[in-house]
Amino acid sequence: MADSFDVVVIGGGPGGYNAAIRAGQLGLTSACIDKRGAFGGTCLNVGCIPSKALLHASHLYDEATSEFPKLGIKATVELDLPAMMAHKTKVVGELTRGVEFLLKKAKSEAIVGEAHIDAPGQVAVKLKDGSTRTIAAKNIVIATGSDVMAVPGVTVDEETIVSSTGALSLKSVPKRLLVVGGGYIGLELGSVWRRLGSEVIVVEFLDRITPGLDGEIGKNFQRILTKQGMKFQLSTKVVGVEKTSSGLSVTLEPAQGGAQTKIETDIVLVSIGRKAYTESLGLISVGVKLDGRGRVVTDAHYRSSAPGIWAIGDVREGAMLAHKAEDEAVACIENIAGKSGHVNYDAIPAVVYTAPEVASVGKTEEDLKAAGVQYKIGKFPFTANARAKTIAATDGFAKVIADAKTDRVLGVHILGANAGEMIAECALAIEFGASSEDIGRTSHPHPTLSEAIRQAAMGVEGWTMQM
């Protein structure tokens, strides 16, 4: 085992393991250090992957109980929560072993342990057996990701007061679930438990859910979730949670201040966001500058302020998304290898995996208004889409925003079934500078949901044909 590498990556999540793989591809020796013991990071272990397993299973359960009769299927459906959790665990296990295989294939050494940067070029790893291994590294890539952000006055015990991690492993379906934070994590996990039978209420500090998403999409999204039975209390903050004999008592207060109210629940899910994870890495002492929110400051090439130390993913600025970390990993390693890596932040899609899904890429109407950009919009509802009718998934619409002068697509926002799968096309369009007309003139198969995107694109210049 070598103790000197071209690249040492700290963190084995989507940013970290892809960095190690790309390093291997470019002929650099590399090691990937992760303290969890299972590679894949938050995403694979307690994030994207397990939540999608539960979202899928709970969606089928919900469909079977509420939608099947409408389609002529009579079925008696029973929930087996332990089996559903076992499916999730199995998927996670397979995928983490897959990541280890990929690292091996890239000839990158996977090291389980806690890393500490002693000096630029030197990393100490506290191994599981308590010993310390010192590694020399020409380049250190910080890919330590992020951790759950806490609500002041609320202590997460992962039993009744849970973060997203605990919410993925509840032992039984709670009667009542209070979600603190109306972002995508809270809405996804709230959806899971609502489908399985919980009464779910979402408390959000802002006056809207899913901040950052296009406002029109957000408003319609909330309307659909409300119709499904999710309750919302906006412009409200949670100031404390007390354990009572019958469960939990949550103290709420209007965001602007005012009279407090109390609400009873069984489980509280804290999902107000995530913060960069930089603890116990020794960053400050080696000269790595952090910004006001504890994130590693880098230049456009992912170089930190300390020589030979780089950072990618959630630990630096930008959207906390696995694929954003992955893109930065590739670009960062290519920069290390003397090539020219670059990430186009206008073409990074984001998806909320509820039913219907929400997917977006590029600018929102609000972004463009704020920037003073003249734009045109095309929209198409799924109620007018043949495929959506046939699969009884007509909620939502596609919205294409293009520059008023050049017709270049600036943003695409989709609220609807399979939106997440369809947004990749739009990311490609934005990446290559396509105009709405280019999408409109590109053949889309019939009958598919993707036709709604084409029709919406046509709508930008007023030639929507199927409405």
Add this chain to the structure above:
Amino acid sequence: MSIEIKVPAMGESVTEATVARWFKKEGESVKRDEPILELETDKVTVEVPAPADGSIESISVQAGSTVQVGTILGQIAEGKAGNVSATPASNPQAAAPKPAAPAPAAPKPAPQAVAQPLTPSSAAPVMPSVRRISEETGLNPASVAGSGRDGRVLKGDMLSALESRSAAPRPTVAAAPVQSGPRANAAREERVTMTRLRKTIALRLKESQNTAAQLTTFNEVDMTAVMALRSEYKDNFEKKHGVRLGFMGFFVKACIAALKDIPNVNAEIEGDDVVYKNYYDIGIAVSTEKGLVVPVVRDADRLSLAGIESAITDYGTRARDGKLKLEELQGGTFSITNGGVFGSLMSTPILNSPQSGILGMHKIQPRPMAIDGKVEIRPMMYLALSYDHRLVDGREAVTFLVRVKENIEDPERLLLDV
């Protein structure tokens, strides 16, 4: 080792060319003899093949520049396999065009594709909106600076190029300032650079008119016999020779017989001499999208009807594809042009200098004719012979055209040589 890519010799009288487009980017692999760029000359477009296996090391002359025979266009790194496709994103320094050693002329809009439709198989794929705008306006995307990924031309680039094109002030002639009319029409006009081919055509035609004493004589020909012959034998002919039996072959044969009788029509003036040609290289005018070209059927007197027809068919196909070779357009002792394919009933062709005669064929049209004192409907074609009166007398010209008429009306004459 680096090998220079040079402008090849392109035949007599061709000394300069325009770089139409590069098929390869810097860093891309090439095989020996694989076409790497296209040059547009006065007469044809010529593909320049790679002189060796390797990769394109540098491109020193960009599309649109005028180059001389022997100009160095770029370098090939011999033997080195390059990228499958150059990725400027990963290595911008290497991919950026270097300042050319022979400073390239200010890039003009690439001339060749002004109204050339962009087929999906074009070397550089364009986005659907860009294709539409190009086809609707004639604006060649190759002449527009692309702002997209890897220099891709986007719809917005095309729109702003169109805007600046219509907004560009019209060049005014300093010596004689033109009083602008009551309306400003610049926005409704389109100004494009002439292609080299069009410039050459313009020059040559005017040269021809300025030099020769051109005159045209007319006659008409009854096509009954040739049409009967054709309809009787066309299937057998095509089966045997693999080429359609057209009328052009008959006219070539008829002209050669007439040229043999009237040698002045097959001659040319060179200084104070008259050069008589004892061979019959017949130029056949072919209309292409880019303009008229006149490929030459060599020694047509020695070819069979099938040989002539297949040569003409081959030229026609390759002319439309722009694949004619330069030498195929040079020389020629007499020319034939057929305006009839476009419906012309009568015209006066201009001589293909320095030749002394050109036959104009026209549309076949049924007309009432007096035959043996009775009116009969016959398929008639007007014939025109333009000739250089400096060398060919009126009597000779008229006789020539009468001979052509007789040979067509009575094709047996060709067989019997009478």
